[in-house]
Amino acid sequence: MLPRRITPAAKALFMGSLLLATPALAGGDGGGVRLDLDFSVFIQLGIFFVVFFMLKALVFQPYLTALDARAAKTTDAKAEAQAIKARAAELEARYHSGKADAAARANAERQALRVDGLGQKDRTVGEAREAATTEVAQARAKIEAEIEQARGQLMGQVDDIARLVVTKVMGREA
Numbered sequence: 634m635l636p637r638r639i640t641p642a643a644k645a646l647f648m649g650s651l652l653l654a655t656p657a658l659a660g661g662d663g664g665g666v667r668l669d670l671d672f673s674v675f676i677q678l679g680i681f682f683v684v685f686f687m688l689k690a691l692v693f694q695p696y697l698t699a700l701d702a703r704a705a706k707t708t709d710a711k712a713e714a715q716a717i718k719a720r721a722a723e724l725e726a727r728y729h730s731g732k733a734d735a736a737a738r739a740n741a742e743r744q745a746l747r748v749d750g751l752g753q754k755d756r757t758v759g760e761a762r763e764a765a766t767t768e769v770a771q772a773r774a775k776i777e778a779e780i781e782q783a784r785g786q787l788m789g790q791v792d793d794i795a796r797l798v799v800t801k802v803m804g805r806e807a
Contacts, residue, residue, distance in 0.1 A: 641689055648681065 800806050 641685070641693075644685075 796806070
C-alpha cells in the first residue's frame with residue numbers, strides 16, 4: 634500500500650487560501666509589495682484550478698493508478714513466489730520421504746533375497762553332500778565287491794602261486 638496522501642481538494646484549498654492571504658501578508662509597513670485584490674486574482678485562481686484538474690486527470694491520476702497497479706502486482710508476485718516456495722519445499726520433503734522409503738524397501742528386498750539365497754545355497758550344498766555321500770557309499774560298496782571278487786580269484790590261485798614261489802625259492806618243484 635502507498636503512504637497516505639493529501640487529497641487534491643485539500644491542496645487546492647491550501648493554495649487558494651495562500652493566494653487570498655498574500656495581500657494581507659504584504660502588510661502596509663512599506664517593506665513589501667502591495668497587491669491589490671482585483672479581478673485578475675480570480676482569473677489566476679480559475680486558471681490554477683483548470684490546470685490543476687487537467688493535470689490531475691491526465692498526469693497524477695494515471696501515475697497513481699500505475700503505482701497502485703505496480704504495488705498490487707508486486708504483492709501478488711511475492712505471494713505467488715511464497716506459494717511456489719512452499720510447494721517446492723513440500724515436493725522436496727515428499728521426494729526425500731519417497732527416497733527414504735524406496736531405500737528401506739530396497740534394503741528389505743535385498744535382505745530377503747540374501748536370506749533366500751543363503752537358504753538356497755544351504756539346500757544346494759545339502760543336496761550335493763547327500764549326492765556325494767551316496768556316490769561315496771556306492772563307490773565303497775563297488776570297491777568292496779571288487780575286492781571280494783579279486784580275493785575270490787586270488788584264493789583260487791593261491792595254490793598255484795605257492796607252488797611257483799616254492800619252486801623259485803627252493804629251486805625244485807613242490
